[in-house]
Amino acid sequence: MGPDTIHRYARVALDLPASQLGASWFDYALDPQAQPAIAPGSWVLVPWGTGRRVGLVVALATHSDLDPARIKTLIGPLPDARPAPEPWLKLLRFAADYYHRGLGEVALPAVPKLLRTPPAPKARASVFGRARARFGAGGEAASPAEPPEPPEPPEPPAPPALNPAQREALAVLEASTGFSVTLLHGVTGSGKTEVYLHWLATVLARDPACQVLLLVPEIALTPQLAAQVAARFPAERPAILHSDLPDGDRAAHWLAAAEGRARVVIGTRLAVLAPMPRLAAIVVDEEHDPSYKQQEGVRYSARDLAIVAASQRGLPVLLGSATPSLESWLAVRRGRYRLARLPGRIGDAALPELEVLDLRHKTLQHELAPAAVAAIRDTIARGEQALVFINRRGYAPVLGCDQCGWLSRCADCSAYRVLHRAAGAQRAGVGASRGPARYRLVCHHCGGEQPVPRACPECGNIDLKGLGQGTQRLEEGLLELFPGARIARLDRDVASRRGAAQKVLDAAHAGEVDVLVGTQMLAKGHDFRRLSLVVVVDCDGGLYAADYRAPERLFATLMQVSGRAGRDARASRVLLQTRFPEHPLFAYLARHDYDGFADLQLAEREQVGLPPWRHQALLRAEATTQAAALAFLAQARDAGQALLGDDAAVTLLDPVPMAMSRLAGRERAQLLIESDARPPLHRFLDAWLPRLRELPGNARWALDVDPAEI
Ligand SMILES: Nc1ncnc2c1ncn2[C@@H]1O[C@H](COP(=O)(O)OP(=O)(O)OP(=O)(O)O)[C@@H](O)[C@H]1O
Numbered sequence: 001m002g003p004d005t006i007h008r009y010a011r012v013a014l015d016l017p018a019s020q021l022g023a024s025w026f027d028y029a030l031d032p033q034a035q036p037a038i039a040p041g042s043w044v045l046v047p048w049g050t051g052r053r054v055g056l057v058v059a060l061a062t063h064s065d066l067d068p069a070r071i072k073t074l075i076g077p078l079p080d081a082r083p084a085p086e087p088w089l090k091l092l093r094f095a096a097d098y099y100h101r102g103l104g105e106v107a108l109p110a111v112p113k114l115l116r117t118p119p120a121p122k123a124r125a126s127v128f129g130r131a132r133a134r135f136g137a138g139g140e141a142a143s144p145a146e147p148p149e150p151p152e153p154p155e156p157p158a159p160p161a162l163n164p165a166q167r168e169a170l171a172v173l174e175a176s177t178g179f180s181v182t183l184l185h186g187v188t189g190s191g192k193t194e195v196y197l198h199w200l201a202t203v204l205a206r207d208p209a210c211q212v213l214l215l216v217p218e219i220a221l222t223p224q225l226a227a228q229v230a231a232r233f234p235a236e237r238p239a240i241l242h243s244d245l246p247d248g249d250r251a252a253h254w255l256a257a258a259e260g261r262a263r264v265v266i267g268t269r270l271a272v273l274a275p276m277p278r279l280a281a282i283v284v285d286e287e288h289d290p291s292y293k294q295q296e297g298v299r300y301s302a303r304d305l306a307i308v309a310a311s312q313r314g315l316p317v318l319l320g321s322a323t324p325s326l327e328s329w330l331a332v333r334r335g336r337y338r339l340a341r342l343p344g345r346i347g348d349a350a351l352p353e354l355e356v357l358d359l360r361h362k363t364l365q366h367e368l369a370p371a372a373v374a375a376i377r378d379t380i381a382r383g384e385q386a387l388v389f390i391n392r393r394g395y396a397p398v399l400g401c402d403q404c405g406w407l408s409r410c411a412d413c414s415a416y417r418v419l420h421r422a423a424g425a426q427r428a429g430v431g432a433s434r435g436p437a438r439y440r441l442v443c444h445h446c447g448g449e450q451p452v453p454r455a456c457p458e459c460g461n462i463d464l465k466g467l468g469q470g471t472q473r474l475e476e477g478l479l480e481l482f483p484g485a486r487i488a489r490l491d492r493d494v495a496s497r498r499g500a501a502q503k504v505l506d507a508a509h510a511g512e513v514d515v516l517v518g519t520q521m522l523a524k525g526h527d528f529r530r531l532s533l534v535v536v537v538d539c540d541g542g543l544y545a546a547d548y549r550a551p552e553r554l555f556a557t558l559m560q561v562s563g564r565a566g567r568d569a570r571a572s573r574v575l576l577q578t579r580f581p582e583h584p585l586f587a588y589l590a591r592h593d594y595d596g597f598a599d600l601q602l603a604e605r606e607q608v609g610l611p612p613w614r615h616q617a618l619l620r621a622e623a624t625t626q627a628a629a630l631a632f633l634a635q636a637r638d639a640g641q642a643l644l645g646d647d648a649a650v651t652l653l654d655p656v657p658m659a660m661s662r663l664a665g666r667e668r669a670q671l672l673i674e675s676d677a678r679p680p681l682h683r684f685l686d687a688w689l690p691r692l693r694e695l696p697g698n699a700r701w702a703l704d705v706d707p708a709e710i
């Protein structure tokens with residue numbers, strides 16, 4: 001029995017796709033000398049192929065099922081790394097189980113690249129040492145990569161006195177001990193951020209060592225919040241976590257969070273997977289936002305994992321939104337979440353007046369109805385700001401030939417390539433000559449690019465036309481309509497240059513912009529003070545879409561973008577352009593009636609058995625032909641049906657091509673799995689996945705639990 005107490009093997013999680021390998025860790029032999037230093041949570045170096053990898057020890061074992069001859073010896077601990085905190089490992093285990101992935105697949109992508117790259121054998125200084133010095137030493141504050149703070153911090157240094165609704169919300173939060181979920185449902189501009197800050201102040205004051213986590217849906221929202229936090233908690237240097245930081249900053253900030261040195265951590269969805277040893281409270285701002293769901297690799301929901309982390313650690317979590325997700329709304333109705341409400345805007349500000357502009361039988365200018373053009377003109381004349389919202393970036397969504405009907409389809413996707421004005425090209429101005437070299441066709445799905453053809457590839461017609469409007473073309477159109485007006489655009493193309501998005505936002509806050517044109521990036525969270533008009537160019541995309549969540553998404557987006565108007569007590573208007581003015585969604589929107597809309601949606605979904613009433617998982621498959629993808633899924637369904645027998649707790653639907661059936665040259669199909677409850681669904685998935693690995697054919701597949709897009 002003696003040797004039994006000696007752990008000869010370490011089970012090491014690596015960043016490898018476990019679902020296809022069928023293994024979620026790899027056994028390595030331990031050198032007995034190294035043993036005391038290595039325990040679950042240790043970061044280690046292991047041999048892999050001809051190189052080395054960084055892994056996370058998840059357990060020690062006395063024996064391995066592998067052939068001893070094939071087991072390699074662990075190289076040793078990762079120099080200078082401190083062990084991962086146990087509560088984090090617990091969250092990783094949950095996520096790996098729940099999303100049916102390997103622990104390493106969950107854990108390692110969450111670690112900054114610099115820290116999970118094996119150091120060169122002769123490296124002098126450790127990256128950990130450098131990262132530690134960089135955060136906290138203050139040396140990095142001057143780094144040009146650090147997002148600059150807005151020139152006028154939106155917060156005065158002394159916190160404003162809370163209004164009665166805010167005080168009540170705070171009381172609900174402060175009354176909670178241990179695990180609780182509170183949904184803060186506050187209309188746009190109702191001062192939710194102020195409630196977060198007051199609450200976090202009390203949490204931070206209670207325990208000088210504790211940490212708090214603030215999640216935001218969008219990278220562009222982190223600088224604004226960081227500036228507010230810095231103004232409110234001058235002693236705290238917030239750690240910022242998102243995917244657009246330079247590697248050195250990312251390592252420094254992540255390590256400060258992971259080692260408990262940063263007490264306030266602000267980040268996008270990936271921040272929920274940062275190890276925070278002394279976490280005491282979590283805020284999820286705009287909790288309904290679809291970008292909390294990761295759409296590749298391990299498809300986790302950061303909002304859901306935030307709640308799991310809170311429940312595992314016995315902490316309170318606050319979900320804030322003007323348009324809560326239906327999942328959260330139902331949880332409130334069932335008494336699982338508490339509800340705090342901020343029903344009105346701060347101060348004297350009223351919610352904007354919403355008007356639906358019927359586009360039918362109207363002569364449009366650059367896709368703007370006459371009333372919209374007039375409203376923008378008046379707004380500029382009053383010295384106020386207008387926001388023109390359009391959810392399509394680029395110049396025009398498609399290039400077409402009106403002689404033969406040719407359209408710029410992507411060769412590799414079931415989508416059109418979008419006409420883009422090349423970066424750096426001068427604005428052409430409508431009617432100005434536009435040489436083809438200044439434009440490109442770009443697929444927004446696979447990234448495929450090509451020059452604009454000089455003539456129609458089908459019929460030789462040289463007069464190809466961009467059809468419809470994108471942000472670039474609308475910007476041009478606005479310049480033409482309002483010469484002399486200061487017009488600024490913000491979309492992902494602008495934001496792809498580091499610091500560029502912040503520059504536009506700063507200019508808008510400083511009053512140097514008359515008309516903002518942009519996408520989603522402008523819709524969320526920003527507190528523009530002089531903005532009194534919002535025009536939504538096209539509401540119709542989501543009205544009759546196939547995805548059952550489309551109306552919920554559209555309602556949230558329209559409410560968010562409307563919410564940018566009139567935040568400082570000016571009378572404000574929102575103009576919604578549509579060809580379906582009678583759609584019921586607009587009536588709820590015009591009354592600012594989230595409750596009514598949410599209740600209606602919930603009732604409809606209950607009737608047809610959709611989430612949040614039922615639970616779903618989606619098996620996606622891709623292959624070189626649609627037939628092969630569907631055939632794989634048909635086999636998968638048969639194997640699943642055989643496991644289920646006449647157990648009706650889980651339903652397998654028919655395999656179907658995905659809405660976007662072709663992506664980057666691969667054909668894609670999906671199989672939906674539904675259940676009234678989670679436990680039978682997950683029991684089924686556990687039994688099913690090993691069978692899937694044995695199926696013949698060379699389809700690639702992946703499971704998506706709680707899919708956000710169908
Ligand atoms: N109690 C208060 N007294 C005075 N001003 C306040 C108070 N609370 C918040 N404010 C200010 O009101 C404005 C709107 O608040 P905030 O941005 O927090 O709203 P919000 O609910 O988060 O809005 P949205 O959901 O649209 O992002 C901010 O400028 C904020 O500083």
Ligand SMILES: [Zn+2]
Nearest residue numbers: 410413443446
């Ligand atoms: Zn494509």
